Amino acid sequence: MNSLLFEPWIGPEYGQSKYGRLLIVGESHYFLRPEYDYLNYTKKVIGGLGNSKEEDNNFYIKVGKIFKPDNYLDIWPKVAFANAIQYPYQQSRADILPEHYKTVEPAIREYLERTRPSKMIVFSMGIWRDGLPPVITWGNPVENLEDPIFKRRSNVWKFEYKDGACYGIGIHHPSSIQPPFNPDEWRPLIEAFLKRQYE
Numbered sequence: 163m164n165s166l167l168f169e170p171w172i173g174p175e176y177g178q179s180k181y182g183r184l185l186i187v188g189e190s191h192y193f194l195r196p197e198y199d200y201l202n203y204t205k206k207v208i209g210g211l212g213n214s215k216e217e218d219n220n221f222y223i224k225v226g227k228i229f230k231p232d233n234y235l236d237i238w239p240k241v242a243f244a245n246a247i248q249y250p251y252q253q254s255r256a257d258i259l260p261e262h263y264k265t266v267e268p269a270i271r272e273y274l275e276r277t278r279p280s281k282m283i284v285f286s287m288g289i290w291r292d293g294l295p296p297v298i299t300w301g302n303p304v305e306n307l308e309d310p311i312f313k314r315r316s317n318v319w320k321f322e323y324k325d326g327a328c329y330g331i332g333i334h335h336p337s338s339i340q341p342p343f344n345p346d347e348w349r350p351l352i353e354a355f356l357k358r359q360y361e
Contacts, residue, residue, distance in 0.1 A: 165268035167200050170244035170276055171208040179240040181229075181356065185279035185328070186243045187270065188221060189286040189335055190258070192251035200250060208238050224336035225285060227345040228352055242277040246270060246289045254337075258288060266293030271300065274323040281356065282321065282330035290332025294319075304329065304360065309350035316351065320360070329360045 168191060177183045197203060211218055212235045226234025247258065248265035266289055274282075284290050294301065301321045308315035316331040333351070336343045 165248065165265070165272045167248040167250070167265075168204045168245055169201050170242055170273050171205050171238075172242045172277060173208075173239040175240045176242055176277075181237075181240050182281065183277070183279045183328075184241045184356070185273065185277050185282040186225065186237075186241050187273070187282060187284040187286070187289065188225075188243070188245045189289055190245050190247040190249065190251055190256075190262075192254050192256065194253075197250070204244060208243055211235055211238055221285070221336050224343060224345050228349050231345065231349075242273075242279060244269075244273045244277075246284070246286065246293055263288075263293045267295075267298060270294060270321075271323065274321060274326075274328060278323070278326055279328045282328050283352065283355070284330060284332040286335045287332055287338075288335070290316075294332075307331065307351060307355055307358075309354055311350050312347040314348055314351040316355075318355065318358075318360075329355075329358075331355050 191203060208222070211222055222238070223234045226237050229237040246266045246269055247262050248269050249262045270293070284294070300323070301319050304318040304320050306315065306317050314333070316333055319330050321328050321330055333348055334341070334343055
C-alpha cells in the first residue's frame with residue numbers, strides 16, 4: 163500500500179552516525195512555483211540544501227542548528243526526513259483541514275516501514291496531537307520528558323512497525339511563534355531523548 167505523495171529522504175550516512183537510525187518528521191510542503199514531481203520533491207529539497215544558502219528554508223536551518231549550532235547542514239546526510247501531511251499547499255501557514263490530517267497516520271506508518279528508525283522526532287505539535295491521535299493501535303505512551311534548564315517537555319511514544327519499533331517525541335514547529343522557536347532552548351530536550359536507552 164502506498165500512502166505517500168512525497169517519498170522520504172534517506173541520507174547517505176543514515177544509521178552510521180552517532181544518531182543511529184533517526185527519522186525527522188516535518189509538517190508539510192508548500193509550493194510557490196509549479197512542481198511536477200511531488201514524489202521526489204522531499205529528496206530534491208534536502209539533497210539541495212546548501213547549494214544556495216539564501217534559499218534554504220528556515221525550517222531546515224533551525225532543525226539543523228539543534229544538532230550542530232554552527233553548521234545546520236551537518237545533520238541532513240545522517241538522518242531520514244519526511245513531511246507528514248500528504249497534500250501540496252500553495253502557501254505557507256495554510257489552513258490544515260481535517261482531511262489533510264487524515265493523511266498523516268497512514269503516511270507515518272509507511273515512513274516507518276520504509277526507513278525502519280529506532281527514534282523519531284516530529285517537529286509539529288499539530289501533527290503530534292491531531293495527526294497521530296492516542297487512539298492508534300500501533301502506538302503506546304512510554305514516559306514524559308522535561309529538560310531542567312528551559313523546561314521544554316514532550317511525551318515519548320513507542321510506535322510499532324513490521325518486525326520493529328521506534329520511540330518518538332513531538333515538539334513545536336520551528337516556525338511557531340507561540341512560543342517563538344529557539345533551537346538552543348530545545349536542544350537539551352532533544353539530547354536527553356536521543357541519549358535515552360529504551361528496551
